[in-house]
Amino acid sequence: MMLPLSGAPWLEQIPSRWSRRPIAACFVERNEQNSSEMTPTLLSLSYGQLKRKDPSAFDGLRPASYSTYQMLYPGDVVLRLLDLQNDKRSVRVGQVTEPGIITSAYVGLDCSWWGSARYAYYLLLALDILKVFYGLGSGMRQSITFSDLGRVPIAIPSHQEQRAIASFLDIETVRIDALIEAKKILLSALEQLKNSRLTQILTGAELASVESGDQWLPKIPRGWNLVRLKFLGQIRSGVAKGKKYGGTSMVEVPYLRVANVQDGYLDLSSVSLIEVSDDEVERYALRPGDVLMNEGGDYDKVGRGAMWSGEVSPCIHQNHVFAVRLDDATIAPWLAAITRTAYAKFYFMNNAKQSTNLASISQGNVKEFPVLLPPEAERGRLLKSLNDELLRLSDLAEHARKEIDLLTELRSTTITDAVLGRIDLRHNFQSKKELEAA
Structure with missing residues (x-):
């Protein structure tokens, strides 16, 4: 059963050519227990990226064995649906790029039903950006399961349009991420310059x-x-x-x-x-x-x-x-x-x-x-010179931080608009035949 559309405002303006289905009809929970005698690649979800983790450098309590961990395969999507009450800033969605295992506390989803596993990832990431997960628990619940998530309605474009959207977002997110990284490098350089100028001015x-x-x-x-x-x-x-x-x-x-x-x-x-x-x-x-x-x-x-x-x-x-x-x-x-x-x-x-x-x-x-x-008169002059310099650098840093915020918002908006059909990307199809079929 699917939740009523009145409870899914993200679907109010999807294209009429798209269909709607509940998440449970489009994804299969992996739930494949690790049965390998050897320890496969250990994965962790960090800032929306699935990365290798060294088993010998395990943070916190290291498990006696990894037999309770679940298997994951390239294209799978991982959801971290824990601590929803306390942490509303983390990126809770990541996509697997290599076979490995991860804690069974996370939800691993098989995306084989989709025409593009990459689109399926962006769709779930959009739900995370829109904070959909946080409204599914009740009372003091700190986490939800795939069963809770399964009734959420989602938008389904054609396979060709899925691939076009995923290709567009792969390019756009890389472009925006590069701009954000450049601004972060600028912030780091400004911080180094601030420290350098502070020492130069005050030590003469x-x-x-x-x-x-x-x-x-x-x-x-x-x-x-x-x-x-x-x-x-x-x-x-x-x-x-x-x-x-x-x-x-x-x-x-x-x-x-x-x-x-x-x-x-x-x-x-x-x-x-x-x-x-x-x-x-x-x-x-x-x-x-x-x-x-x-x-x-x-x-x-x-x-x-x-x-x-x-x-x-x-x-x-x-x-x-x-x-x-x-x-x-x-x-x-x-x-x-x-x-x-x-x-x-x-x-x-x-x-x-x-x-x-x-x-x-x-x-x-x-x-x-x-x-x-230094002499008293010189101290006053140098402190004023320092304050003027730090104020100038602070203004530049604040401008860079605001640009990072705007770019981060642009990244989120681009993802949600694309997967909800607010951006028409049919012109990205590879052939006229595909365009007509959509």
Whole structure:
């Protein structure tokens, strides 16, 4: 039985020459258990692509055997119909290009009924793009089966038109994907240029001619100084979470974590609360002009900093975030910026202690960080020059991201319009005889 067309708005405008059938009448669920004594090619579905997976590098729990996995063959379509409630962004459809096996948690479909297995793939991909799968479960169901999917009505063009549509989409998706990839390469280049210009401007690279005697910054401009951070102010640790207070009077206050301190800015979209004693609020309270620096985190993120401007009051910080309180508050914007340079990152990465998953840097090493200090007037000029440059590059990057969004939308629209007959592709048929037959 097919669902009523009133529940299938994607079929409202299909060409009159096309027919309609339920999915169950056009696909056969593969359900072929792996019976090979040898382990065939192991496949995984990632970002809509079926790729080989190394059995020896299995993520998570490795199965004792692959006998419960299902066999797949070239042309088959795989659907991942799991976790529908929580994940509405993944591409859930892929097409098999080589024989292999995949977890039986996925649905494998034989496309032999179709005139073009490639068209069958694009049709199911269109249903995924239109979020059809998400409306098939009820209540708290996290997944659906082929039986749930089988009643969904779909559009069936002639075999010749199927092949024409599939050929058109193969060409168009490759073309659009190439444009998207070019924009991503541009974004990567802009990010590299941003980091390069940030270091060049803040270290005065073009003017560096004086030997500094420091391994991290061997040459500096004339009239600039390298000063250890410990001589510029106090490096303060924060409150430890989970501390026992006994009967002490407590108060709940906002506190900053490692995740709040990003590279050059503070992410305050999610600020946690913590219960501490009254005297600790005063002890750990942040003041405008404090420079926050991460004590721990990923290897390349240790030491990254940003200036606190009193966005939340009162607010304290956890012990994995250092707060640098400078004797001269006018240096704070410069210090926050200089932590983003290449020499600063190299310093923190080389002095960090690496554990299995995380790295950390000691308060002592933070105190020894060599801060490059130009004259005060020069600091202001350089920070303005840097902000202007970063704003220009940010505008270019934002434009590229918007173009990627538009191209991604164009790709989706092209697929759905083609497989639903909104684009007439009969002129793509190979012969006049085929055109007349359609």
